[in-house]
Amino acid sequence: MVDLNLLPWRDRLYHSKLKRVTGWFLAGILVLTGIGWGLMQHWQQQLHTQVQRNQQLQQEVQHLRHIRPLQRVLPSPKLEIQAGERVQKTKMNRSLHIKVVTVHYAKALDLAAMIKDKTNGLLSRRGTVTVDPRTNVLWLEDHEEQLKKLLAFIKRLDIPAQQIVIEARLVNMNQESARDLGIRLGLIAPSKLGTESNTLPSNGGRLGLDLAAKPLEATAASIGLTEALWTTQRLLDVELSALESRGKAKVIASPRLVTSNQIAAVIESGEDIPYQEFSANGTTSVAFKKAVLRLQVIPQITAKHELMISLVINQDADSGKRVQGVPIISTKSIETHILMRHGQTIVLGGIYQQDHNRQNDQIPFLGDLPIIGEVFQRKQMRTRHEALLIFITPRIVGS
Known part of the structure; x- marks a missing residue:
């Protein structure tokens, strides 16, 4: 098949020149566009560098660039x-x-x-x-x-402080009576001392209580602790009254104290022992030393409506000895912190006292004879061991 070009030769020449001019024009536009884009990128980079160098702020709002000093924008x-x-x-x-x-x-x-x-x-x-x-x-x-x-x-x-009533019983009894009382009131195993239980063992109506009776070799610093429910307090009163009537126990004091939350309540009973005190200029004066039984209780009501009780117990007594006329005070003390519920009874023990009595009886004249005089003599040695037991029962007023 033959392609015949029927256009005149002048028209063919015109079309050929038009194609060449169009190609040159498009090539020029591409070259100028590339050069302009490169110049634009270089200009933006230069502007950014200059702005940073002069500590200025550049913002673009509606295709317009605003350049201002930072001092006008950021507060000094x-x-x-x-x-x-x-x-x-x-x-x-x-x-x-x-x-x-x-x-x-x-x-x-x-x-x-x-x-x-x-x-x-x-x-x-x-x-x-x-x-x-x-x-x-x-x-x-x-x-x-x-x-x-x-x-x-x-x-x-500005709110009223809660009040706490603290009932205390301070009882002196010999260790055998204390041990018997613990057995009669329902002895709890020694391993349970100081622990808390929600239930008490069935003891035929007796009080679930351990008086922490210690052996004779126990030291005065030891302490026994247990708890009892407040509903058995009448039974405890009956037992203590019975022991006291038989001469086996002596209730020293039964104070009832009312105090506010976290305020100390103090009670003491005893005597002031006088003695002469000499000053540097030779004058004398009378001074006193306390020999008292002192009980200090600081209750604190917790967020769970329980009671954190701080107890300090001191038993001071005259030892009968003197140093340059100044009496020597025998001191025994207990200090403890106990977490209790309302109406529970805590029993504290561990303050012991030993009395040694020696008694000699003889027939006059015959008891003084050598060798055979002992036949007409009678010697007795008595040792008495006493324990101080403290029963503490706190109650929150209004509970």
């Missing part, structure tokens, strides 16, 4: 300080309000000390607090917002 420390001072002046210019608060249960002096403490942040710079101890009144002066915080703080702390 000086400007921040000035702004803070202006805010503080604004607060200072606000009016102060006065509120008089009567404190009902807490001490106004204690509340004022906590309010004035700067670490609590309860008072502003212009705020003041004044106390009248006689009427237990607080005079508050501060901004309205700060007064609201102060009133909420006082309301939270």
Whole structure:
């Protein structure tokens, strides 16, 4: 097949030139576009470098580039300080309000000390607090917002303290009687001492109680501890009364103390032993030393409505000995911390006393004869071992 070009030779020449011109034009556009793109990238990089060098900020908003110094955009420390001072002046210019608060249960002096403490942040710079101890009144002066915080703080702390009644029995008895009492009241295994149980063993109505009777070789520093339910307290009273009537026990004291939460309750019974005291200039004066039985109880009510009891018991007695006229006091003490429930009875033991009595009886004249005199003599040695038992029963008032 033959392709015949029927166009005149002039038209063919025109079309050939048009193709060459179009090719050159397109090539020129491509070259210029590449050069422009390269220049644009170089220009943007140069601009970014220059902006960073001059510590300026570049922002593009609606296809427009804005270049500003950073000082105009970021606040300087000086400007921040000035702004803070202006805010503080604004607060200072606000009016102060006065509120008089009567404190009902807490001490106004204690509340004022906590309010004035700067670490609590309860008072502003212009705020003041004044106390009248006689009427237990607080005079508050501060901004309205700060007064609201102060009133909420006082309301939270000004609440009545819970009261605790502590019943104690201090009983002196010999160790055999203490051991017999423990058996009669239902002895718990020694391994259970100091532990807590929700149930007591069945003892035919007897009290589940261990009086922690120690052997004779026990030291005075040892301590026995157990617990009993408050419903058996009448049985305990009966047993102690029976022992006392037979002369086998002696109830030294049965105090009942009422104290507030975390406030110490103290009771002591004994005597002050006088002695002469000499001063450096030769004058004499009379001084006293205490020989008392002292019981200190500090109760604390826990979040679970239990009682953490801190007990300190001291039994001081006159030893009968003197050093340059000053009496020597024999001291025995127990200090312990116990977690109890309301109405439980704790029995503490471990304070022991030993008395040795020697008695010689003889027939006059015959007992003094050599060799055969012992036939007319009678010698007796008596040793008495006594233990001090402390029964503690705390109760929360209103429980």
